[in-house]
Amino acid sequence: MDGKVRQVGPDIYQIYLPLPTRPSIVNVYLVRSGDEWALIDTGMQSEESIATFKAALQEVNCPPSAIRTLLCTHHHPDHFGTSRTYKDLTGAEVYLHPLELPRIERMQSTAPSPEALAFFRTHGVPMPESPDGHPTPGRYFGTLYAPTAPDHLLQDGDTIRIGTRECVVIWTPGHTPGHCCFYFPQDKIVIVGDHLLPKITPHVGVYYMGPENPLLDFIRSQQKIQQFDVELVLPAHGAIFKDHRYRAQQIIQHHYYRLQEIHDTIKNRAKTAYEIAMEIFDFGSDRPIFHMLAATFETLAHLHFLMHEGTVEKIEEKERIKFIATRPASYALHHR
Numbered sequence: 001m002d003g004k005v006r007q008v009g010p011d012i013y014q015i016y017l018p019l020p021t022r023p024s025i026v027n028v029y030l031v032r033s034g035d036e037w038a039l040i041d042t043g044m045q046s047e048e049s050i051a052t053f054k055a056a057l058q059e060v061n062c063p064p065s066a067i068r069t070l071l072c073t074h075h076h077p078d079h080f081g082t083s084r085t086y087k088d089l090t091g092a093e094v095y096l097h098p099l100e101l102p103r104i105e106r107m108q109s110t111a112p113s114p115e116a117l118a119f120f121r122t123h124g125v126p127m128p129e130s131p132d133g134h135p136t137p138g139r140y141f142g143t144l145y146a147p148t149a150p151d152h153l154l155q156d157g158d159t160i161r162i163g164t165r166e167c168v169v170i171w172t173p174g175h176t177p178g179h180c181c182f183y184f185p186q187d188k189i190v191i192v193g194d195h196l197l198p199k200i201t202p203h204v205g206v207y208y209m210g211p212e213n214p215l216l217d218f219i220r221s222q223q224k225i226q227q228f229d230v231e232l233v234l235p236a237h238g239a240i241f242k243d244h245r246y247r248a249q250q251i252i253q254h255h256y257y258r259l260q261e262i263h264d265t266i267k268n269r270a271k272t273a274y275e276i277a278m279e280i281f282d283f284g285s286d287r288p289i290f291h292m293l294a295a296t297f298e299t300l301a302h303l304h305f306l307m308h309e310g311t312v313e314k315i316e317e318k319e320r321i322k323f324i325a326t327r328p329a330s331y332a333l334h335h336r
Ligand SMILES: [Zn+2]
Pocket: 074, 076, 079, 175, 194
């Protein structure tokens, strides 16, 4: 076998599935209790990923029909993109948080909405003249995204049974509004999706459909996860790790530095979110429009946080929205 599956806990297996995008691998997890299995997240809908997944099932002797439960951390293509195929393959019941539902539809849209285009323009993102050049998630992901309708909606604090195992749902909004982590109290193991990654920080952004202050949600979710007694963290990207509190604090600190950096760039002059993003994020010479958009949304998340703190104000000009620092701030030295 090619080693795409390995045991990471008692009857818990990690499968790494290939992605055509960056990051290039997503980890999904199989959890077993007796004859019953659960799958956590799905990878993207590509031939290579599905073949890898099926080979991994064989290697751990899991017949597809033994997978009764499919838990998804959030709606993104690398986590929920093969949910329809794997529901058909296994007959599993699919679980997802209700706040993800409206976003599944948008993820498949191939025509940019006028609201989205107006939103990009007012925040200063240069848009190609031709509608063919307009970015939409549906065009970008295409057949890599095959979502299904969930059978059950997750709620914070729910307990889901997998055989005799208990799995507690921890709602961790921020990366997406309905992002959830899955905690196994008997093993002190938590599957964290994109919430708590060992090497990178997940994208946190404001879009035309909100939410208003996702960075505050995200920071609160980093505080929330620290309340749990955890010995092993199983992330969707990167290696498994132990100290969830240390990593959560690091991620919070990273955002406070970035808040300070963004605040500093608009001390003397009002700028659009796009202008600020181009100063802050280090891009190469070719900039795919999706990266520019992601950087702008991420910058907006920080700007909205600062506006809620009362240290930055929004200036609405004719066709542009700009931001300026109106009160001094010292975020870089924030602790806890
Ligand atoms: Zn994600």
